[in-house]
Amino acid sequence: MDCVERIESLTVEDFISKKKNKPRVFKTLNADKYTTTCGSYCEWDRNVELGPVHNSVPVPKEDEHIYSYYDALQYTLYETNYPETEDRTHTPRSDPPESGATIVVLSSPVECMAILLEGGRTCPGDMMLVMSTTWLTTEDSDRGKNLRTMYVHKAITFDRGGRTYLDVFSPPRRVSYFMDFFTRGITDGQRNDGEELEKDLDCPTSSSLNLVRRTDDKVLTRIQMAEAGVGYPDTLAFCYRVPYEYEAPEGAAIKVHKLNQKVGVENLVVDEVVCFLARLSDECERVVVKPSGVMWHGSQGVTFHNKEDTEGISRTVLDLLSQIEPQDCVLVEDFHAPPTGAGTEGLSFRLRVNVCRGLGDNPEATSYICGVGQKNSPINGDNTKPQSLETTMRQWGLENETENLKKTLKEGSETLLRRIIEHENRLDDEEKGNVGAQTDVIGIDYILSKRNGVYAPIGIEVNSHDCTINCQLYEFMNPDLAGLSVGPLIQTMCERSQRYAMSGKVVVVVGAGGSSKKFIWPAAKKENIRVVLVDCLPNHEIPDVARYLEYDFTDHTQDETHAKNIVQMLLKHGAELDGCCTFWEDCVPLAARICDMLDLDGIGLKGAMIAKKKSSTQNTLCDRTADIPHFPRTYLYAERCHHIENECDLENAEKSVEFPAIMKLEYGSSAVGVKLVHDMGEAKEHLSSLQEKLTCEEDHPGIGLGYGNSMLMMKYLEGTEHDIDVVLYNRKLVAAFVSDNGPTKKGFFTETAACMPSCLPKDKVGQIVTAAYQCCVEIGLVSGAFNVEMKMTPAGPKLIEINARMGGFYLRDWIKEIYGVDLLRCVFMTACGIKPLINKPKPRYQMMGVMCVPSVHAPIFKNSQTYDLIKNLHTMGHIRYNAIEDEIEDVDFETEEPMCNIAVHAGNVAQAKEKLLNFCTLFHLSTEEYDVNRFLGNFKENMI
Numbered sequence: 019m020d021c022v023e024r025i026e027s028l029t030v031e032d033f034i035s036k037k038k039n040k041p042r043v044f045k046t047l048n049a050d051k052y053t054t055t056c057g058s059y060c061e062w063d064r065n066v067e068l069g070p071v072h073n074s075v076p077v078p079k080e081d082e083h084i085y086s087y088y089d090a091l092q093y094t095l096y097e098t099n100y101p102e103t104e105d106r107t108h109t110p111r112s113d114p115p116e117s118g119a120t121i122v123v124l125s126s127p128v129e130c131m132a133i134l135l136e137g138g139r140t141c142p143g144d145m146m147l148v149m150s151t152t153w154l155t156t157e158d159s160d161r162g163k164n165l166r167t168m169y170v171h172k173a174i175t176f177d178r179g180g181r182t183y184l185d186v187f188s189p190p191r192r193v194s195y196f197m198d199f200f201t202r203g204i205t206d207g208q209r210n211d212g213e214e215l216e217k218d219l220d221c222p223t224s225s226s227l228n229l230v231r232r233t234d235d236k237v238l239t240r241i242q243m244a245e246a247g248v249g250y251p252d253t254l255a256f257c258y259r260v261p262y263e264y265e266a267p268e269g270a271a272i273k274v275h276k277l278n279q280k281v282g283v284e285n286l287v288v289d290e291v292v293c294f295l296a297r298l299s300d301e302c303e304r305v306v307v308k309p310s311g312v313m314w315h316g317s318q319g320v321t322f323h324n325k326e327d328t329e330g331i332s333r334t335v336l337d338l339l340s341q342i343e344p345q346d347c348v349l350v351e352d353f354h355a356p357p358t359g360a361g362t363e364g365l366s367f368r369l370r371v372n373v374c375r376g377l378g379d380n381p382e383a384t385s386y387i388c389g390v391g392q393k394n395s396p397i398n399g400d401n402t403k404p405q406s407l408e409t410t411m412r413q414w415g416l417e418n419e420t421e422n423l424k425k426t427l428k429e430g431s432e433t434l435l436r437r438i439i440e441h442e443n444r445l446d447d448e449e450k451g452n453v454g455a456q457t458d459v460i461g462i463d464y465i466l467s468k469r470n471g472v473y474a475p476i477g478i479e480v481n482s483h484d485c486t487i488n489c490q491l492y493e494f495m496n497p498d499l500a501g502l503s504v505g506p507l508i509q510t511m512c513e514r515s516q517r518y519a520m521s522g523k524v525v526v527v528v529g530a531g532g533s534s535k536k537f538i539w540p541a542a543k544k545e546n547i548r549v550v551l552v553d554c555l556p557n558h559e560i561p562d563v564a565r566y567l568e569y570d571f572t573d574h575t576q577d578e579t580h581a582k583n584i585v586q587m588l589l590k591h592g593a594e595l596d597g598c599c600t601f602w603e604d605c606v607p608l609a610a611r612i613c614d615m616l617d618l619d620g621i622g623l624k625g626a627m628i629a630k631k632k633s634s635t636q637n638t639l640c641d642r643t644a645d646i647p648h649f650p651r652t653y654l655y656a657e658r659c660h661h662i663e664n665e666c667d668l669e670n671a672e673k674s675v676e677f678p679a680i681m682k683l684e685y686g687s688s689a690v691g692v693k694l695v696h697d698m699g700e701a702k703e704h705l706s707s708l709q710e711k712l713t714c715e716e717d718h719p720g721i722g723l724g725y726g727n728s729m730l731m732m733k734y735l736e737g738t739e740h741d742i743d744v745v746l747y748n749r750k751l752v753a754a755f756v757s758d759n760g761p762t763k764k765g766f767f768t769e770t771a772a773c774m775p776s777c778l779p780k781d782k783v784g785q786i787v788t789a790a791y792q793c794c795v796e797i798g799l800v801s802g803a804f805n806v807e808m809k810m811t812p813a814g815p816k817l818i819e820i821n822a823r824m825g826g827f828y829l830r831d832w833i834k835e836i837y838g839v840d841l842l843r844c845v846f847m848t849a850c851g852i853k854p855l856i857n858k859p860k861p862r863y864q865m866m867g868v869m870c871v872p873s874v875h876a877p878i879f880k881n882s883q884t885y886d887l888i889k890n891l892h893t894m895g896h897i898r899y900n901a902i903e904d905e906i907e908d909v910d911f912e913t914e915e916p917m918c919n920i921a922v923h924a925g926n927v928a929q930a931k932e933k934l935l936n937f938c939t940l941f942h943l944s945t946e947e948y949d950v951n952r953f954l955g956n957f958k959e960n961m962i
Contacts, residue, residue: 169190
C-alpha cells in the first residue's frame with residue numbers, strides 16, 4: 019500500500035533540504051468520512067504489519083481501512099509531539115501484566131485518543147488500541163455457562179509519556195475490560211464487526227449495543243432528566259417499535275406515542291402536533307423537529323420551524339418517520355432561544371458536559387466545553403471549535419453567571435448519570451446485552467436559555483461512550499489539561515479490570531480478628547475472592563468463607579512451628595493458592611512466614627519481624643545513615659529505643675533517654691498501656707502495674723500479648739499525630755492517605771479524634787508521606803497496605819510505629835468513602851502479585867470523627883433508644899459509625915481503648931468541625947472530662 023508521491027517542482031525549502039542530502043518526501047493519504055484525519059503529509063514509517071497474527075486468518079473486508087487508522091494515529095502523535103509508534107512485533111511480549119489489567123479499545127484512534135493517552139499514564143502497557151477484530155479471539159469462559167472469554171493477540175499499547183508500541187502477545191492476554199467502537203452507529207455505517215464480538219463476554223464492558231440504544235434514546239433520557247431535575251424542552255415524541263415502556267414522572271412536559279407501524283398515522287401525527295403547539299408558552303416562537311437513535315447524530319435530520327407552520331412541522335415528522343428504524347423516535351420540541359449579547363447577534367452556543375462514572379459508582383462531571391455557531395442552524399461538535407465555558411460566558415457578557423451555571427450543570431449532570439445507573443441496575447443481563455455491561459461515561463448537550471428572566475441550561479440529548487472527542491480536541495489545544503475529561507473513567511476501567519482479574523482468586527487469611535474485622539468476609543465474597551481462613555474459633559463465630567482450617571496459633575513465640583504446620587495443612591487439602599495475608603496485628607509475622615515458605619507474594623518476612631518489635635523498627639532506621647540523592651537520610655525519622663524486660667533494663671535506659679519519656683508494650687497495639695512517665699519512679703510503677711495486669715493474650719485479646727508483655731522506652735515527641743496508610747507493591751509506593759489525629763487523652767495515649775484529608779500544608783503532606791514510605795521499605799516491607807503512625811514535630815516527621823498490616827478501625831471505611839479506594843482489595847491484590855492501579859484520587863469531601871471510650875460513653879450507648887438512633891443515622895448516611903466490638907464492656911481505665919468512632923462529612927474542615935460538634939452536643943458525647951472541642955482544636959486548614 020504505497021502512498022508516496024514525488025513532487026517535481028521544488029520550493030526554496032525543498033532546495034535547502036536537497037542541499038543537505040535529505041530529500042523531502044511528500045505523501046498523500048486517502049480516507050473516508052469516519053477516518054478523515056490526515057493532512058498532506060506523513061512523516062512516519064508505514065512499513066508495519068497490521069494484518070492478523072496468524073496467516074491462516076482471513077483478512078476481513080472491514081480491514082481495508084486499517085492503514086488509514088494507523089495513519090490517523092501517527093498523524094495525531096506527530097502533531098502533538100508524541101513519539102512515533104515503535105514496532106516490537108519481532109519480539110512477542112510474554113510476561114503477564116503486573117496490574118492484572120488488559121484494557122482493550124476496539125476502534126480507530128479518532129474517537130478515543132484522550133482515553134488511550136490517559137490510560138497510558140495510569141496503567142502503562144495495559145491500555146491497548148485494537149484496530150482489527152482479527153487481533154482478538156474468544157473462547158468458552160470458565161466463569162459461567164454460555165459466556166465467552168476474550169483474548170488479545172496483537173495491539174498498539176500505550177505507555178507513559180505517550181509512547182506507543184505495536185505488540186504481539188504470546189501467550190495472548192486475557193482481556194479484562196472491553197470498549198467497542200466498531201459499531202454501525204459510531205462508524206457511520208462503515209463497519210459493525212465489533213457488535214458480534216462483544217456478545218456474551220465475561221469481562222466488564224463499556225456500555226453495550228442494548229445500553230447504547232437507551233442512552234441514545236432522547237425520549238428516555240429526557241424522562242431521566244425530568245427525574246434528575248435537569249431542564250429539557252417540552253417534548254412530543256413518536257417512537258417506533260421501542261421494546262420498553264416510557265414512564266415519565268407526573269407533571270413532566272413529555273408526551274410519548276408508541277407506534278408499531280409507520281403507515282396510517284398521518285391523522286394522529288397532525289392532531290398531536292396541533293395540540294402540542296397549542297400548549298407551548300407564548301415565549302416560544304419556534305420548534306425543532308429531530309430524529310432520535312443510534313444512527314442519528316451530528317445534527318442529522320434536525321430542522322427548525324416557525325410555531326405557526328403546523329403543516330410543515332407535521333410533514334417533516336411524517337417524512338422522518340418513514341426513514342427511522344425500529345427503536346428510533348421522532349421528536350417535536352420547543353426551541354429555546356439563546357441569550358444575546360454585544361457581538362453575539364445571530365450566534366448561539368452548545369455546551370457539552372462530560373460525566374464519568376467514578377470510583378464507587380459516583381458520577382463526576384469532568385469538563386464543560388462549548389461550541390459557537392449560527393443561531394438558526396444546528397450546532398454540533400463537527401461544525402464548531404471547542405472553547406471553555408468561562409470564555410463563552412465572557413463572550414456573551416455573562417461572566418457573573420458562570421459560577422452558578424457551572425454548579426447547576428455539575429449537580430444536574432451528575433444526578434442524571436446517577437439516574438441512568440439506577441435504571442441500568444434494574445435491568446437483567448439480557449436487557450443490558452452483556453453480563454459486564456454498564457454505562458461508564460456520557461456526554462450531555464445543553465443550550466443556555468433565558469425564560470421568565472432566568473438563565474438556565476436546557477438538556478438536549480445524552481451521548482454514549484463515544485462522547486469524548488470534543489473534549490479531546492480541547493485538551494490537545496490546551497495540553498496542560500490533558501486527561502481531564504476522562505480521568506475518572508480511566509480509574510473506573512482500571513478498577514473494574516482488577517476486580518475481574520481478582521475474581522476467583524484463592525487467598526489464605528491467617529486470623530479472623532475481632533468484631534471490627536467482620537466486614538472482610540462479605541466484602542471478599544462480593545468480589546468473588548475465595549478465602550481460606552486459618553484460625554481456632556467457636557463454631558458460632560466461624561465466618562462465611564470458602565474454606566475454614568482450624569488451627570490454634572495463640573502462642574506466637576512458636577510462629578515458625580505454626581507456619582510449618584499450617585503449610586502442611588494447606589498442601590494436604592490440595593488448595594491452589596494465589597496469596598496469603600492477614601488483617602490481625604498478632605498474625606503479621608506468622609502470615610509472612612507462610613508466604614515465605616510457599617514462595618507467595620507478601621509483605622516480606624524481614625520487614626514483618628522488624629515491624630512487629632517496635633524498638634527494632636526504630637533502631638534499624640536509626641542505623642540508616644547513608645546519603646540518599648532523592649530523599650532525606652532515613653535515620654532522621656527515628657529515635658533510639660530501649661527494650662525493657664525488667665527494672666534493670668529501665669535503669670540502663672535512663673542513661674540515654676531523658677524524662678519525660680514514653681513507655682509502651684513492645685508488641686502492643688491500639689495504644690493500650692502507653693504512658694508518659696516523668697521520672698524513674700513512675701517508670702518502675704508503670705512497668706510493674708502493666709506486667710501484673712497484662713500477662714498473656716487472654717488478659718486483653720488482640721493487643722499483641724501473644725508475643726509477651728515486654729516494654730520499651732523512648733523519647734517523648736512533641737507535635738501533632740498522624741496516620742499514613744500506604745500501599746506498596748514490590749517496594750514501590752502505589753498510594754498514600756494521610757489523616758490527622760487530635761490530642762490524646764491526658765495521661766494516656768488513647769486516640770480521641772481524627773480528620774481526613776489531612777489539614778497539613780501540601781509540602782508537609784509530601785514530607786510525611788515520603789517519611790512513611792522510606793521507613794516501610796528500609797525495614798524490609800515489600801507489598802501490601804501498611805499503617806504508619808508519625809508525629810509532625812517542629813523539625814519534621816518522626817516515626818511512632820509501623821503496623822505491617824492494613825489500618826484498622828475506621829480507616830478502610832473512611833478511605834473508601836473519601837477517595838473511592840478500597841484498602842481491603844489492595845491487600846488481596848498485592849498478596850496475589852497484582853499491582854493496584856491508583857491514580858492520585860481526589861478527595862470527595864472532608865471527614866472528621868470522634869472516638870467514644872467506655873469510661874465516658876458506655877452509659878450513652880447502653881441506652882437502646884440512643885444506640886438505635888445513632889445506627890439509623892449511619893444507615894441514612896448522615897454519620898459514619900464504626901465499632902471495634904459488638905458488645906460494650908467495662909475495662910480498666912489505664913488500658914482502655916476506643917469502643918467506636920462517629921464521624922461526619924462536609925465540604926471543608928470548618929463545616930465538618932461545626933457539624934461534628936453539633937452532633938456531640940446533641941448526644942452528650944462531649945463532657946468536661948472528655949472535651950471534644952479541645953480534641954478538634956488542631957483541625958484547621960494548613961495546620962502546623
